[in-house]
Amino acid sequence: MLRSFLTKQVHFGLYNTSTILQRTMSTVPTMKAVVVKENGGRDKLIYEDVPRPSATLGNVVIKNQFIGKTLSCSFFLSSGEVVELGEGVTDFKIGDRVVHMGGNGYAEFSEVSATSVEKITHDVSYETAAAGALQGLTALTMVKSGYPVAKDDYILVHAAAGGVGLLLCQLGKHLGAKVIGTASTDEKCQLAKENGATYTINSKTEDIVARVNEITGGLGCHAVLDGVGKATFEVSMQCARRLGTMISFGNASGAVDPISIAILAQKNLKLMRPTLYNYMATREESRYWYDELFKLVEQGVLKFHVHKVYDLKDAAQAQQDLEGRITTGKLLLRP
Numbered sequence: 001m002l003r004s005f006l007t008k009q010v011h012f013g014l015y016n017t018s019t020i021l022q023r024t025m026s027t028v029p030t031m032k033a034v035v036v037k038e039n040g041g042r043d044k045l046i047y048e049d050v051p052r053p054s055a056t057l058g059n060v061v062i063k064n065q066f067i068g069k070t071l072s073c074s075f076f077l078s079s080g081e082v083v084e085l086g087e088g089v090t091d092f093k094i095g096d097r098v099v100h101m102g103g104n105g106y107a108e109f110s111e112v113s114a115t116s117v118e119k120i121t122h123d124v125s126y127e128t129a130a131a132g133a134l135q136g137l138t139a140l141t142m143v144k145s146g147y148p149v150a151k152d153d154y155i156l157v158h159a160a161a162g163g164v165g166l167l168l169c170q171l172g173k174h175l176g177a178k179v180i181g182t183a184s185t186d187e188k189c190q191l192a193k194e195n196g197a198t199y200t201i202n203s204k205t206e207d208i209v210a211r212v213n214e215i216t217g218g219l220g221c222h223a224v225l226d227g228v229g230k231a232t233f234e235v236s237m238q239c240a241r242r243l244g245t246m247i248s249f250g251n252a253s254g255a256v257d258p259i260s261i262a263i264l265a266q267k268n269l270k271l272m273r274p275t276l277y278n279y280m281a282t283r284e285e286s287r288y289w290y291d292e293l294f295k296l297v298e299q300g301v302l303k304f305h306v307h308k309v310y311d312l313k314d315a316a317q318a319q320q321d322l323e324g325r326i327t328t329g330k331l332l333l334r335p
C-alpha cells in the first residue's frame with residue numbers, strides 16, 4: 001500500500017529531482033524540501049536542499065507555514081503567505097494569507113497555480129486552516145450536499161476519531177443528527193464522543209452491524225459515511241437503512257472491490273463516491289465552501305484537533321505514525 005502512495009507522489013511530482021540535481025549545482029537560492037527520487041516506502045521521503053521556486057505565468061509562490069499530512073503524500077492542504085506573483089495573476093497580492101490544496105508542498109516554498117489557492121478571509125490562523133480545511137471541506141460537502149443531514153437522522157461514521165471522522169461527528173451533532181461512530185480503540189471511541197458522537201462502536205471488539213441494528217431499532221442508518229473503504233464496505237451497506245445513502249469517500253484500508261449495482265436494489269440504496277475537487281471545481285464553488293467552513297470555525301462549531309506538529313524533516317515519521325493508526329485528528333508538518 002505504501003508503495004502506491006509514493007508512486008503517486010512521483011507522478012504528481014513534488015520535485016522532479018533529475019532536473020533539480022542539475023540546477024542545484026548552480027548558484028540559485030535553495031530551500032529545504034522533502035523529495036522522492038524513486039518509488040518505495042516511507043524511507044524514500046528524503047529531506048534535502050532543492051532550488052527555491054520562482055513564480056511563472058499564472059502561478060504564485062507561497063511561503064508555507066503548515067502542511068497538513070495525509071496518508072496519500074500526493075494530495076494535501078497547506079497554509080502560508082503569498083511571497084511572489086507570476087505574470088497574469090490579479091486575484092492575489094504579496095502578503096495574502098492563503099491555503100492551497102493539491103500537491104507540490106512538502107517544502108519551505110511552493111510554486112502553485114493561482115487557481116488552486118484561496119485566501120484565508122476569516123479570523124482563522126494558519127495552523128487552524130492547515131489542520132482543518134481539507135478534512136473540514138470533505139466533511140462539510142458530504143453532510144450538506146452528498147447527503148443533506150437532517151435532525152434526528154442516524155448517521156454512521158467509520159474511523160470517527162480520524163481527521164475527517166472527528167469533523168463529521170461535530171457537524172452531525174451540530175445538525176441535530178444521532179452520530180454512531182466506529183473506531184479501533186476505546187480511547188478513540190471516547191474522543192469521538194467528545195466530538196459529538198452520540199454512540200460509539202469499538203470496531204475491534206464489537207459487531208458493528210449488530211450494534212447499529214440495536215441502536216436504530218433494526219432500521220439501520222439514514223446515511224453511512226465511510227472513509228475506510230475495502231475493509232468496511234460490506235458492513236456499511238448492511239448498516240444503511242432502506243432508501244438510505246452510502247457515501248464511500250476514502251480508501252484508508254484499500255480500494256473497494258468492484259460491485260454489481262444490483263446490490264443497491266435490496267434496499268433502494270443510493271451509493272456515492274465523491275471527491276472534494278468536484279465540489280470545488282470553479283472559483284465560485286471553492287469560495288462558497290471555504291466561506292461556509294471558515295464561518296463554522298469562527299462560530300466555534302468546528303474545532304480541529306491537532307495530533308502533533310512535526311518538523312518537515314520528520315515527514316517519514318509522520319507517515320509511519322499515520323499508517324500505524326496510532327494518531328487521532330490532524331498531523332501537521334512545519335517547514
Ligand SMILES: NC(=O)c1ccc[n+]([C@@H]2O[C@H](COP(=O)([O-])OP(=O)(O)OC[C@H]3O[C@@H](n4cnc5c(N)ncnc54)[C@H](OP(=O)(O)O)[C@@H]3O)[C@@H](O)[C@H]2O)c1
Pocket residue numbers: 070071072134135138159160161162163164165182183184185188203227228231249250251252253254274275276277322323325327329
Ligand atoms: N473523497 C475525498 O475528497 C477525500 C478527502 C479527504 C480525505 N479522504 C479520504 O478519507 C479517508 C480518511 O481521511 P482522514 O484524513 O480522516 O484520515 P486519517 O485521519 O488518517 O484517518 C484514517 C483512519 O482510518 C482508519 N483505518 C482503518 N483501516 C486503516 C488502515 N488499514 N490504515 C490506516 N487507517 C485505517 C483508522 O481509524 P481506526 O483505527 O479507528 O479504524 C485511521 O485513523 C482517507 O482514506 C482519505 O484519503 C477523501
